[in-house]
Amino acid sequence: MGCCSLRVEHVVLEKKDGNFVINFDFLGKDSIRYLNSVAVIETVYEAVEGFCKGKKPDEQIFDKLDPSTLNEYFKEFMEDLSAKVFRTFNASQTLQVELDKFDATKKDSYSQDMLMKYYNDANRAVAVLCNHQRAEGKGHEEAMQKMKGMKDDMEKQVKAYKRHIQVLQGEDPSGRDPGPDVKLPKDVMGCKKKIAETRLRLDKHNTAMSMKEDNKTVALGTSKMNYMDPRITVAWCKKVDLAIEKVFPRTIRTKFPWAMHFPSTYEFK
Numbered sequence: 001m002g003c004c005s006l007r008v009e010h011v012v013l014e015k016k017d018g019n020f021v022i023n024f025d026f027l028g029k030d031s032i033r034y035l036n037s038v039a040v041i042e043t044v045y046e047a048v049e050g051f052c053k054g055k056k057p058d059e060q061i062f063d064k065l066d067p068s069t070l071n072e073y074f075k076e077f078m079e080d081l082s083a084k085v086f087r088t089f090n091a092s093q094t095l096q097v098e099l100d101k102f103d104a105t106k107k108d109s110y111s112q113d114m115l116m117k118y119y120n121d122a123n124r125a126v127a128v129l130c131n132h133q134r135a136e137g138k139g140h141e142e143a144m145q146k147m148k149g150m151k152d153d154m155e156k157q158v159k160a161y162k163r164h165i166q167v168l169q170g171e172d173p174s175g176r177d178p179g180p181d182v183k184l185p186k187d188v189m190g191c192k193k194k195i196a197e198t199r200l201r202l203d204k205h206n207t208a209m210s211m212k213e214d215n216k217t218v219a220l221g222t223s224k225m226n227y228m229d230p231r232i233t234v235a236w237c238k239k240v241d242l243a244i245e246k247v248f249p250r251t252i253r254t255k256f257p258w259a260m261h262f263p264s265t266y267e268f269k
Helices: 042-052 065-075 083-100 104-109 112-129 141-166 186-212 219-224 230-240 250-255 257-261
Strands: 009-015 019-027 033-040
Touching: 009 042, 019 042, 019 141, 033 042, 065 083, 083 112, 083 219, 083 230, 104 230, 112 186, 112 219, 141 186, 219 250, 230 257, 250 257
Parallel strands: none
Antiparallel strands: 009 019, 019 033
16 A cells, blocks of 8 residues: 555544644555554644545545656656655655764774664664565574574673683682583683684674664665665765675665765765
8 A cells, every 4th residue: 555545444533632643554565564643734634534534444535546646746846756756855865864973083983893783773764764664584583593592602602711711810719611612722811812802703793683683674675776865875885984895785886886986075965
C-alpha cells in the first residue's frame, strides 16, 4: 500500500488533547507492516475525515487517484517534480543533518569501524524516515548468539592474561588454570601485549554486533542506491578519512562515478 491506494480500514482518526492525529496501520513494501501516528493540522484532518465519510472499510480513501495522476499534478508547479523527488530531497537532507553532527576534529580518535558505525546510524535515520524496512532474517538470533559466544571467549581471555600477570608477579599463588583454549605468554610484557590485542579485537567485535542488531529490520541499501545524494557520502568520507569502499561497494561506485570526484567541502542544500 501507498498514499494513493490507502483504504478506509488503514487509518483511524483521533482527536487527542486538542491535537489532530491520524493513525496508520497497513502493509507496505515487501509486506512489512507500517504502523505510525502522525499529528496533522485541522484542515488535513477534516479533509481525510471527509474522504472517509460514508465509505466501507475496504473502499479507497482517495477516489480516482493513482501515482501518475499525483505526479502530473506536481508538474503543474515544477517540471519533473514527482513524489520521488520529495523522498530523495528529504532523505538527502536527513543524511546531511545527521552526518553534520559528527565532530570532524576528533576523527583521528575513531577507527574505520567506528566511523562506519556512525555512518550506518545516519543511514538508518534515513531508512526509518523512508520506511525502508525488511523482515528479520531467519538466522539472525542464531548469528547473534554465536557472536555473543565469541565476545564471552575474548573477555575470558583478557581475564586469564590479567590473572597470569598476577601469578608471574607472585601476587596470586593459586595459579588457577585459565582453561585449555588460552595459551599464556611466559612473561608479563607478553601478557600485556596479548591483552591489548584482544581488547582491540573485542572493540571491533562489539561494534559489529551493535551494527548487526541495530540494522536487523532496516534496509540500508535502498536509500543508498535510490534516495540519498551520493555526493554527501563521498564528501563526508573524505572529510573524516573513511575509506569509500567500506560505504559504497563497487556496484554503487560504478552507478555514481560522477559523485566520486566531489570535495570534502560539499554540502547538500
